[in-house]
Amino acid sequence: MLAASPNPRRPPCLVVGGGFSGLSAALLLSRAGFPVEVVEGSSELGGLAGRVEFRGIACDLGSHRLHPAGLRAPVLAELAEEGMFLRRPRRGRLLLRGHAVPYPPRLLPLARALGPRRALATAAHLALRGVHPKWEAEENDGPEDVGFEEFVRRRVGPAAYEAFYRPYAEKVWGLPPDQLSQSVAKKRVSTSNPLRALQGGEFAYPRGGISELIQTLADKLRARGVVLRTDCAVEPGGHKGPVLWSGPLDGLVPTELEHRGLTLVFLAIPLSRVSSVDTWYAPEERFWFGRVSELGNFSPALRRVGETVLCVEIPQGGARPGLQYTGDRLPELVAQLATAGILPGGVHPIAAEQLFLPRVYPLYPRGWRAVWTDAMERVAQGGDVFPFGRQGLFLHCNLDHCAVIAAQLVDHLERGGTAAAWAGGADRFLGLRVRD
Template sequence: MERDWRRRAVRRIVVVGAGLAGLTAARELLRSGGCAVTVIEAQPRPGGLAITVDRQGCRMDLGPHRWHTEMPEAHAVFESLPAGLRIEAVRRSRMLLGGRLLRYPPSLMELARRMPWRALGMAAGLLAARGAHPATSGAAPSDCAAALRSLYGRPIYDLLFGPYMGKVWKTPPEQLDAEIVRLRILPHRNRLARVARPRSNRRLQYLRGGIEALPRRLAADVERAGGRIICGAQAVALEGEAGAVRAVVCQTASEGAKRFEADAVLSTAPITNLAQMLAPLGMAPQAVESARSLEFLRLILVNLMIARDRAMPDSWIYFPEASIRINRAHEPKNFDPSMGPPGRSILAAEITCRGADAHWRAGDADLIATATRDFQTAGLIRAGDVADGFVVRLETAYPLYQIGFRSRLATVLEAVGRFGNVVTFGRQGLFNHNNMDHSIVMGLRAAQAAASRTPATAMRAFDAEFQRFRIVD
């Protein structure tokens, strides 16, 4: 039976998920030819986490989605967009610490000037960390707290990095894998420069009208090449046998259950969901259990519609202290002035959640009131500035890298790989911290793998490349 689909003149490919990774894979497959591609997407329109929301003429992305890449293949996709869409803006970041807005990344000179009683300890800790040599300091730290202390010293960790990591990940940093530091913190040779010297203002790249212009273009390319994109279709089951999937079953609001036959399945669904769908087809019980132990952080975006042209000059602001509930905020009009009409703007706040915690259970009105108080405390808005507000909730926003996650993930991926015509990829599909450019490259690699005789095996060959990805905020 397997030989049949490999010999088929036109292979039927089903892509689960119409985010950047899924759409890129579909477009690349159609360009290569010999494939009939169907993309199924649970949400009402393509885009995944890269959609842009419009409320009363004000627009916002699902978080600050500026474009940055050092990968030529991803940059070529961005450059293929019309020149009039590609714009630049000044990049400026700050953080609220000790009641003051300071530059971010932090300048040791500024910290010392604003907090002179801490200066000597911070400088001594940083210099001690700088002088520690890997050959004399023992094994590399396995947890996030130890890794950060080894980079910046205890005083800066206690003031800034420790509280912020615990706040964002809703987990004690001692329980987080040091992989987070490798992904998100500059390498050893740059650690002093990052804290001791402020970076000059840089420019960021963006798309006029919102980042959704990128998936919109990819989706148009897919449909122009003959591919189908079916939205409002939630993948709920897979059909087949041990070693291969033959169909994807979706639930739709308008037509009920729909079945799509497949010679290969490219899935960007959360790896936890994919494992549950593969379990009835013979996925190893140990792998299914390992998948259940993997956890995604949830994200709440609280968006205040303010009756002012701008609330702040920053691209984004970080809030490391526990007294402020929100983690980070950005103002879309600082990426593109056309994201709101004159005299009105959105101030977007992020709150991460671990499971259905108190913030996740809170009503929208309570969340809007919380964000309003926090922004007033930060001095960004005044009483009466908020004209309205709305909330967006994302259930699988960030993979949570707890200690030991890597071995559990390897167990799951190995079991998925035993289904020879299934490829899992993308942020949720590989449980991988991704920027947009990473998702695009993953989509390109998934298409390459799907074109081979053994897609699952071919995709695993790219694992080392994906693990070298670094997050750029």
């Protein structure tokens, strides 16, 4: 494709961050005639949609997939049109009280795993409460934040809360759930309409792994003559023209908002396949991990003859980020995987590698919204800087949300919108909900 000739009336834009948000925005800016340059602080493009090379396989940074509805988003729709995505049946398993429940859950196996008393109590609670499609819209981040615990209990009842939601929240966030905001439940845990969670379905996945999205966008940008710099961490000031900031919000203004991290442990298992399950979900305390995925089940391109790679996700929660799981803790981790029924007993990894991602889950304690609003107000006074993406807006969001936000930002700039107006309206993105 020919390089675009920038429109002389468009100011030069600097895109900070070469993750999915940054590259999507750069592509749309370039097409709209803005001169654009991308700077990425680390040595590789991709951010959370990047990859780690393990046993010759481009491994995602934790289990990623695209919800088919997300392929309607800008940029992703174009990539879908170009035939980038495989369609895969969802083959997840939720580990609950010694049962492996198909996930998205089916009623009968879920009831069996909960046990008759809990299943009846949950069914009765839902029947009394009513499965209302607007559950989340009610009490929508108004002045009263009832907290995660109260919010979820009201919706699914105490039995399901204790069996699944409480241990999950404690594992990921490392805070007593009554100290967490109800926003966590809205963004992360689907409590809107339990029946929706019972629909199976499929997901979309790039043949070469999630990082193929990044490679493809980078190729499109280079073909248009857009400069992509890596190893180039920048400060927000000093650029003449709009700065589109997908780096962390606290890189723009000091704030108390913080993230929880995630340790990824990649294990090479000497079997051609462990099972047909793509992702195991493990909310219970007895397992260090919250999720385990088998990469070869996402795409045949991620398989290797005679071995298969598991990605074990261990949320930071209350644990110290420095814990090493590939040394002395490895036998215990392998034993837990066997107890969970993920690894056959007696099978040991032939290689293991660990990575810690420090900024994965934005931590939303009760009262966080006021802190966020204050930070945005200060950003709005800071000149020609436009925060966007998961880090810039301190969001818990999916790739398709990132694409929508990037497109809205480019549209805002095309219309000559100011940074103050952008930051002032950014709270509309706070209601985005993660689709797992």
